Amino acid sequence: MPPRCFVLGHPIAHSRSPLIHGAWLAEHGLPGSYEKIDVAPPELPGFIARLRAGEFTGGNVTVPHKEAMLALVDEASEAARAIGAVNTVWLEGGRLCGDNTDVSGFLAHLDASAPAWEKTTRTALVLGAGGAARGIAFGLRGRGVGRIILVNRSRGRADDLAGSLGVPLEAADWAQRDHLVGEADLIVNTTALGMQGQPPLDLDLSRLKPGTIVDDIVYVPLQTPLLRDAQRHGGVAVDGLGMLLHQAVPGFARWFGLTPTVTPALRARLEADILGH
Numbered sequence: 001m002p003p004r005c006f007v008l009g010h011p012i013a014h015s016r017s018p019l020i021h022g023a024w025l026a027e028h029g030l031p032g033s034y035e036k037i038d039v040a041p042p043e044l045p046g047f048i049a050r051l052r053a054g055e056f057t058g059g060n061v062t063v064p065h066k067e068a069m070l071a072l073v074d075e076a077s078e079a080a081r082a083i084g085a086v087n088t089v090w091l092e093g094g095r096l097c098g099d100n101t102d103v104s105g106f107l108a109h110l111d112a113s114a115p116a117w118e119k120t121t122r123t124a125l126v127l128g129a130g131g132a133a134r135g136i137a138f139g140l141r142g143r144g145v146g147r148i149i150l151v152n153r154s155r156g157r158a159d160d161l162a163g164s165l166g167v168p169l170e171a172a173d174w175a176q177r178d179h180l181v182g183e184a185d186l187i188v189n190t191t192a193l194g195m196q197g198q199p200p201l202d203l204d205l206s207r208l209k210p211g212t213i214v215d216d217i218v219y220v221p222l223q224t225p226l227l228r229d230a231q232r233h234g235g236v237a238v239d240g241l242g243m244l245l246h247q248a249v250p251g252f253a254r255w256f257g258l259t260p261t262v263t264p265a266l267r268a269r270l271e272a273d274i275l276g277h
Contacts, residue, residue: 002031002032002033003031003032003033003057003058003255003256004032004033004035004055004056004057005021005032005033005034005035005056005057005058005059005060005251005255005256006034006035006036006037006056006059006060007034007035007036007037007059007060007061007062008037008039008047008059008060008061008062008065009036009038009039009061009062009063009064009065010038010039010040010041010063010064010065011038012036012037012038012062013036013038015036015062016244016270016273016274017034017036017060017062017248018034018035018036019269019270019273020244020245020248020266020270021034021248021252022034023266023269024252024256024260024266025256027260028256028258028260030256030258032057032255032256034059037059039065041064041065041068044065044068044069044072045072048072048096051089051091051096052091052096054091057090057091057255058088058089058090058091058251058254058255059088059089059251059255060087060088060089060248060251061086061087061088061089061098062087066085066086066087066100066131067084067085067131069085069086069089069098070084070085070086070098072096073086073089073096073097073098074095074096074097075092075095075096075097075098076097076098076099077097077098077099077100079099079100079101079103079104079135079138080098080099080100082134082138082165083100083102083103083131083134083135083138084131084134085100085131085134085135086098086099086100087099087100087101087102087247088100088101088250088251088254090251090254090255099250099251100135101247101248101249101250101251102132102135102136102243102247103135103136103138103139103142104139104246104247104249104250105243105244105245105246105247105248105249106135106136106139106215106217106243106246106247107139107143108242108246108249108262109238109242109243109245109246110213110215110238112242112246112262113236113238113242114213114236114238117186117213118143118144118145120185120211121140121145121185121186121213122145122146122147122185123145123146123147123148123149123183123184123185123186124140124145124147124148124149124184124185124186124187124188125149125151125177125180125181125183125184125186125187125188126140126148126149126150126151126188126190127151127152127177127187127188127189127190127191127193127201127203128150128152128189128190128191129150129152129154129157129158129160129161129171130157130190130191132190132217133150133152133161133190134161134165136188136190136217137150137161137165137169138165140186141165141168141169145168145186146168147168147170148168148169148170149169149170149171149172149180149183149184150162150169150170150171150172151171151172151173151174151176151177151180152171152174153174155171155173155174158171158172159171177203178203178204178206178207179207181203181204181205181206181207181208182207182208182209184209184212185209185212185213186212186213186214186215187208187212187213187214187215187230187235188215188216188217189201189203189214189215189216189217189218189224189226190217192218194216194218194224194225194226195218195220195224196220196221200225201224201225201226203226203229205229205230205232205233205235206233208230208233208234208235210233210234210235211234211235211236212230212234212235212236213235213236213238214226214227214230214235214236214237214238215238215240216237216238216239216240217240217243218240219239219240219241219243219244219274220274221274222239222241222271222274222275223237223239224239227239241267241270241271241274242262242267244270245262245266245267245270246262249262
């Protein structure tokens with residue numbers, strides 16, 4: 001039976017994952033399918049039973065199920081355990097396995113957009129302290145970044161995250177963010193601020209060092225005010241769309257047995273879809 005895969009969330013209508021995986025299936029002429037499935041939180045255990053019974057090969061997990069899924073899988077990757085969330089699941093030898101590919105997706109896009117960034121990044125400034133910040137901080141630590149500063153509107157959450165992941169993470173007050181811009185070689189916005197329909201991200205980039213990488217994981221709009229401001233101040237802008245594309249690669253490889261490539265043509269299709277909405 002051809003692989004049947006899914007993206008699971010509530011709501012799920014906005015997801016662009018079927019466009020990505022559908023394009024790869026068509027490109028390589030592979031049998032199989034990838035669909036959106038809306039499952040409310042109380043219905044999640046029932047869906048997992050269907051997955052275990054073999055109705056599906058595997059799939060992606062998005063809001064609000066990422067944290068809950070960690071407790072439902074039999075085996076979780078180191079990244080999923082460290083982040084406390086699962087976004088990719090598959091069956092292996094009768095066991096339900098989970099991974100978090102947001103980390104590898106973020107790093108792969110950063111590698112592609114700013115090659116050799118590790119060589120110039122001594123200090124990273126991460127805005128936010130939620131699940132995305134946890135994953136990105138975990139990834140940056142794994143790549144050897146020597147100082148990772150977390151700033152969050154609620155200082156307590158930044159303290160908790162820095163404490164749980166340990167050195168080289170440290171927390172700072174939200175009020176210090178503009179000053180810390182001048183110390184950073186890499187700035188990452190992991191908050192929803194600046195996203196379409198959300199309040200703006202209030203960050204003064206006048207202290208930005210030329211060549212500093214500014215990465216915004218928001219991808220609607222494609223070019224956020226933060227990225228436009230970064231370019232005006234001589235920074236290297238990295239948008240959030242590439243992270244979405246690259247995080248999809250490991251799951252597709254597991255489910256369909258072929259490792260796809262993130263191409264300019266696929267990115268252009270997603271850009272057109274975003275701009276059309």
